[in-house]
Amino acid sequence: MCWGILRSASFYPIQTQTRLIMACFLLHNFIRLEMEVDPMEILYDATPPPQHEDCVDYIGTVEATNEWTANRDLLAQEVYDIWNQGN
Numbered sequence: 001m002c003w004g005i006l007r008s009a010s011f012y013p014i015q016t017q018t019r020l021i022m023a024c025f026l027l028h029n030f031i032r033l034e035m036e037v038d039p040m041e042i043l044y045d046a047t048p049p050p051q052h053e054d055c056v057d058y059i060g061t062v063e064a065t066n067e068w069t070a071n072r073d074l075l076a077q078e079v080y081d082i083w084n085q086g087n
Contacts, residue, residue: 018071
């Protein structure tokens with residue numbers, strides 16, 4: 001998995017989790033802008049996926065909570081408002 005930090009359940013507050021995810025995305029986008037070829041992506045593509053039987057901490061599904069839903073809606077509204085100001 002490219003985003004190892006997201007592999008297991010997090011016990012950080014929602015705001016911290018959101019910032020961690022955003023930081024991962026920002027780093028990923030920065031690498032894509034600065035490097036024509038990402039060597040980690042080549043390595044990842046060449047590695048076979050792990051078998052789920054071997055993964056003790058495998059997370060198959062994550063249920064939404066009211067807190068996450070409200071945070072997602074707020075973030076979406078903020079992004080839309082910023083985008084709308086530019087148009």
